[in-house]
Amino acid sequence: MLSSTIGYYSLILGLCSSIIIFYFSIINYQDKILDIKIFYFTFFQLFFVIISFLSLVLSFIYSDFSNETVFNNSHTTKPLFYKISGTWGNHEGSLLLWQLVLTLFIFIFLFKSNNQSKQYRILTLLFQEIIIIGFFIFIIKTSNPFNYIFPIPKQGLGLNPILQDPLLAIHPPILYVGYVGSSIIFSSVLAATILNIISRDWASHLKKWILVTWFFLSLGILFGSIWAYYELGWGGFWFWDPVENVSLMPWLTLTALLHCVLVLEKKIVLTSWVVILSIMTFTLSMCGTFLVRSGILNSVHSFANDPERGLYILIFLFSLIFLSIFIFFFFHKQNIKNYSSFFWLSKETSILINNWFMMYFLSVVLIGTIYPIFLEVISSQKISVGPPFYHKLIIPFLFPFLLAMAIGPNLKWIKSNLENKVNLILFFVLSIFVSSFILKNSDQKFLINTFLLSSAFYLFFISIRDLFTKKLKNFSQNIAHFGFSLLILSILLNNIFSTEIIFNLKESESFEYNGNKIIFNEIIQNNQKNYVSIIGNFTIENFDGKIDNFKPELRIYNQPNIVTSEADIKTSFLSDKFMVMNLVQNQEYFNVRYQVKPFMIWIWSSVVLICLGALIGFFKKKNEK
Amino acid sequence: MYGRKVKLRFFFVVLIITTLILSVFLILKSLEENVVYFQSPTEIKELTDISKKKIRVGGMVKNSSVSINSKEISFVITDFKNEINVTYSGLVPNLFSEGKGVVAEGYLNDKNFLTASKILAKHDENYMPPEVKSALEEK
Amino acid sequence: MRSKFFLFIIILIFIIIFLIFYKGLTNYSIYTPKINIENDIPVFSANIFDSDLQVSSKELFDPKKSYLLNIWSSWCVPCRDEHALLMDLSKDEKVNLIGLNYKDRLNNAKNYLNELGNPYSKILVDETGTIAIEWGAFGVPETFLIYENKVIKKYIGPLNQQFLIEIKSLIK
Numbered sequence: 001m002l003s004s005t006i007g008y009y010s011l012i013l014g015l016c017s018s019i020i021i022f023y024f025s026i027i028n029y030q031d032k033i034l035d036i037k038i039f040y041f042t043f044f045q046l047f048f049v050i051i052s053f054l055s056l057v058l059s060f061i062y063s064d065f066s067n068e069t070v071f072n073n074s075h076t077t078k079p080l081f082y083k084i085s086g087t088w089g090n091h092e093g094s095l096l097l098w099q100l101v102l103t104l105f106i107f108i109f110l111f112k113s114n115n116q117s118k119q120y121r122i123l124t125l126l127f128q129e130i131i132i133i134g135f136f137i138f139i140i141k142t143s144n145p146f147n148y149i150f151p152i153p154k155q156g157l158g159l160n161p162i163l164q165d166p167l168l169a170i171h172p173p174i175l176y177v178g179y180v181g182s183s184i185i186f187s188s189v190l191a192a193t194i195l196n197i198i199s200r201d202w203a204s205h206l207k208k209w210i211l212v213t214w215f216f217l218s219l220g221i222l223f224g225s226i227w228a229y230y231e232l233g234w235g236g237f238w239f240w241d242p243v244e245n246v247s248l249m250p251w252l253t254l255t256a257l258l259h260c261v262l263v264l265e266k267k268i269v270l271t272s273w274v275v276i277l278s279i280m281t282f283t284l285s286m287c288g289t290f291l292v293r294s295g296i297l298n299s300v301h302s303f304a305n306d307p308e309r310g311l312y313i314l315i316f317l318f319s320l321i322f323l324s325i326f327i328f329f330f331f332h333k334q335n336i337k338n339y340s341s342f343f344w345l346s347k348e349t350s351i352l353i354n355n356w357f358m359m360y361f362l363s364v365v366l367i368g369t370i371y372p373i374f375l376e377v378i379s380s381q382k383i384s385v386g387p388p389f390y391h392k393l394i395i396p397f398l399f400p401f402l403l404a405m406a407i408g409p410n411l412k413w414i415k416s417n418l419e420n421k422v423n424l425i426l427f428f429v430l431s432i433f434v435s436s437f438i439l440k441n442s443d444q445k446f447l448i449n450t451f452l453l454s455s456a457f458y459l460f461f462i463s464i465r466d467l468f469t470k471k472l473k474n475f476s477q478n479i480a481h482f483g484f485s486l487l488i489l490s491i492l493l494n495n496i497f498s499t500e501i502i503f504n505l506k507e508s509e510s511f512e513y514n515g516n517k518i519i520f521n522e523i524i525q526n527n528q529k530n531y532v533s534i535i536g537n538f539t540i541e542n543f544d545g546k547i548d549n550f551k552p553e554l555r556i557y558n559q560p561n562i563v564t565s566e567a568d569i570k571t572s573f574l575s576d577k578f579m580v581m582n583l584v585q586n587q588e589y590f591n592v593r594y595q596v597k598p599f600m601i602w603i604w605s606s607v608v609l610i611c612l613g614a615l616i617g618f619f620k621k622k623n624e625k
Numbered sequence: 626m627y628g629r630k631v632k633l634r635f636f637f638v639v640l641i642i643t644t645l646i647l648s649v650f651l652i653l654k655s656l657e658e659n660v661v662y663f664q665s666p667t668e669i670k671e672l673t674d675i676s677k678k679k680i681r682v683g684g685m686v687k688n689s690s691v692s693i694n695s696k697e698i699s700f701v702i703t704d705f706k707n708e709i710n711v712t713y714s715g716l717v718p719n720l721f722s723e724g725k726g727v728v729a730e731g732y733l734n735d736k737n738f739l740t741a742s743k744i745l746a747k748h749d750e751n752y753m754p755p756e757v758k759s760a761l762e763e764k
Numbered sequence: 765m766r767s768k769f770f771l772f773i774i775i776l777i778f779i780i781i782f783l784i785f786y787k788g789l790t791n792y793s794i795y796t797p798k799i800n801i802e803n804d805i806p807v808f809s810a811n812i813f814d815s816d817l818q819v820s821s822k823e824l825f826d827p828k829k830s831y832l833l834n835i836w837s838s839w840c841v842p843c844r845d846e847h848a849l850l851m852d853l854s855k856d857e858k859v860n861l862i863g864l865n866y867k868d869r870l871n872n873a874k875n876y877l878n879e880l881g882n883p884y885s886k887i888l889v890d891e892t893g894t895i896a897i898e899w900g901a902f903g904v905p906e907t908f909l910i911y912e913n914k915v916i917k918k919y920i921g922p923l924n925q926q927f928l929i930e931i932k933s934l935i936k
Contacts, residue, residue, distance in 0.1 A: 154844070154845065290785070310789045311786070311789060314782065314785055314786060314789070318778065318782050321778055322775070322778070325771070325774060325775065325778070329770075329771045356644070360648055363648070363652065364652060367652055367656065368656070371656060373784070373785070373788050374784055376788070377784050377787045377788050378784070381662065381663075382662070382663035383660045383661060383662050383663065384660075384661045384663070384681065385656065385659065385660060385661075386659060386661060388659045389655055389656060389659035389660075392655045392658075392659065393651060393652060393655055502714060502715050502716055503695060503696070504693050504694065504695050504696070504697075504698065505695065509695070511695065554719075562719075563719040564719060565719055580716070582716060582717050582718070582719055583719060584691065584693055584698065584717055584721070587691065587693050589693045589694075589695070591693075591698070591716060591717045593715075593716045685894075688894070724894045
């Protein structure tokens with residue numbers, strides 16, 4: 001009770017301090033030095049949001065069911081860890097977390113931007129406050145996390161068990177840091193455009209923010225797909241589900257932006273690209289929130305859908321878009337004096353090519369995601385766009401993309417010649433040889449697979465070579481590219497060599513395929529704290545005499561009444577063995593899927609490598625200054 | 626005479642425009658090929674010819690229609706007006722059960738039989754795929 | 765000139781996208797059964813609780829009387845909260861309280877009634893949840909006030925004192 005009241009009023013106080021900051025910033029704009037009051041109120045704003053967030057966490061910990069959010073999403077039998085993570089496992093709480101990150105970021109921004117001009121800092125603050133005030137009103141008006149219910153229920157409705165998972169507890173906060181980071185980039189780019197101060201110094205200041213955002217966004221996507229891999233039991237890690245696409249789109253633009261800023265740091269070119277990409281990244285992040293929260297897209301993320309909320313975000317989002325378009329058209333000046341051309345064979349060109357590829361991938365994903373919505377509105381026909389669409393359009397372009405990625409970093413700025421031509425060709429021949437050797441036994445789509453695999457191997461070899469020959473000159477880029485080549489390589493090999501078998505079995509029956517024998521030994525049933533667990537005990541006798549034991553589990557949760565499957569995954573250095581079991585209602589048969597998926601752990605670790613690259617890049621610059 | 630720079634610029638513009646047109650064309654074409662349409666059992670009954678394309682059928686799983694053997698699962702999808710038999714050999718989602726909403730994706734054998742390659746049911750008690758919802762409301 | 769043209773085109777595109785998203789908002793995806801206020805009750809037949817007898821809706825509802833249909837389940841926590849109110853209501857002879865046992869196990873339901881008392885004059889069984897859908901129910905608990913074979917009022921979620929007074933006054 002008490003904590004809800006405190007939480008609610010500190011939210012309102014937070015809104016008040018945002019408005020005060022906004023007011024002071026306008027007053028202070030013409031002055032020479034930054035008013036110290038602005039610092040105080042930015043701190044107050046952060047402080048109030050933290051208090052509000054903590055009181056919601058407390059309500060969850062003490063299972064205070066007089067709070068509607070807690071009632072809807074918690075239960076007394078839930079383990080403490082999930083009570084806490086339940087705070088952001090729902091719409092209202094996650095918005096509060098979002099707000100927390102927003103206010104925290106602007107606070108850090110004010111402190112870390114001392115060396116930038118005062119007007120720039122004020123303008124960035126102003127734009128950021130517009131976003132913060134927008135979200136405050138959104139939270140208080142349409143999704144207040146501190147609503148009372150009376151009479152006070154004795155028990156809550158429980159958190160969706162599928163969300164009761166350690167990875168999913170940390171996945172949203174990390175992803176939000178990524179999304180919110182893009183808002184800082186958005187504000188600072190708009191501010192810099194208005195003041196026309198896009199310079200090399202500014203670029204390296206912005207680069208840090210981009211690196212942080214990119215790091216968290218990549219990590220967030222990684223956690224999301226690891227979770228999908230073992231929790232949803234679909235036996236894959238990426239399904240081109242609309243919600244996944246929505247997080248991939250800002251990642252694509254942000255990746256392009258990161259490369260553009262690298263150019264901008266050296267030379268004032270591609271400024272329009274930087275502005276457009278920053279606006280796009282932020283817009284796509286917000287658009288993702290809109291699409292998921294409004295219920296236009298439906299997916300595994302079961303937030304309560306409410307058209308009123310959707311409408312608010314929609315109007316807010318489009319006002320921001322129009323604002324940024326106007327700023328771009330009226331203030332952005334192409335710096336003609338500095339628009340020095342560059343030779344076609346140079347680092348700039350390769351980064352431009354990278355941008356065009358990113359834009360292409362983006363438009364494929366964007367169209368695949370929103371075309372069904374458009375068609376339904378226009379002609380009320382219901383369709384869905386599946387993985388074949390994406391595969392068909394993206395895979396052929398991976399080949400030139402990977403080649404450009406391998407050669408690009410070895411080029412020089414402005415003008416360059418291909419050095420070591422023989423060397424490069426030799427590597428290419430080597431990779432074709434290696435990939436056709438690997439694929440010689442697989443007959444399907446030999447040609448395409450060989451091409452793809454050899455381009456991936458090419459990038460792999462070249463980046464390994466660079467790791468050794470460049471002597472840590474550009475270590476962060478090397479390691480990120482190396483990670484990316486490893487990622488593509490393991491995804492390809494994983495796709496080509498995965499095997500799966502699906503069958504229905506009764507207890508104590510067995511099943512044979514390709515000389516392997518699968519025996520369903522028994523069912524073990526026992527009661528846990530908030531669910532009943534049914535464990536199937538399987539033995540697999542492989543054709544080579546090896547014996548594996550699998551214990552996939554079904555959990556029947558009582559509150560809410562939901563069944564989930566926990567896959568049993570045996571991870572090894574080279575491949576994952578994955579077994580999941582499902583229940584068919586009122587039947588003795590169990591529905592079982594068994595898969596052997598090579599290089600799964602390599603996929604995860606290569607993304608970690610990529611993130612590591614971003615992290616190294618972030619700290620390296622700091623040391624130099 | 627145009628300078629070399631202008632020529633190069635012109636060349637780039639043409640290149641960009643052609644790639645743009647080409648990629649839009651590519652995207653639209655494969656969109657058309659890979660889109661999966663949604664139909665209710667009643668709409669399937671009204672079809673004049675059976676297409677070879679993948680479709681989605683949605684409705685309720687008819688009560689006591691689920692049967693299972695070691696290879697496949699078969700059941701009946703109904704929209705309380707018409708029915709369609711579905712056979713499926715693959716992983717069944719946990720929320721698949723009799724009297725619940727379901728969407729089956731696959732190929733039609735004829736107007737009464739569908740061989741499904743994918744079954745969708747959602748992880749929420751109250752959830753009903755929007756397709757099923759409107760199919761049921763039309764009855 | 766050229767940039768103005770581009771500006772115009774881009775704004776136009778975004779306005780169109782806005783309109784489409786706006787329209788898309790109206791068909792959102794949670795299943796919301798049509799609320800049958802002042803609508804005829806559905807025609808169905810169901811098993812009577814703890815027996816093999818089947819009863820159809822025509823036999824069950826007398827057009828001249830008023831009924832209160834309550835959807836409940838032993839696993840539903842808010843049902844427990846409203847149970848005392850239902851017991852209270854059952855003492856009123858004008859009210860015919862009919863229960864619809866929603867997706868429940870027979871033994872659990874029996875235990876539940878033994879523990880808290882049985883307010884219902886009749887209990888129907890809805891093992892699969894299909895009858896509840898026919899009624900247009902969102903979940904449990906939910907209560908329908910029926911008069912002349914029409915649904916007069918519908919209460920979503922547990923009843924409280926205020927609703928109780930309203931029900932009593934409506935029945936009179």
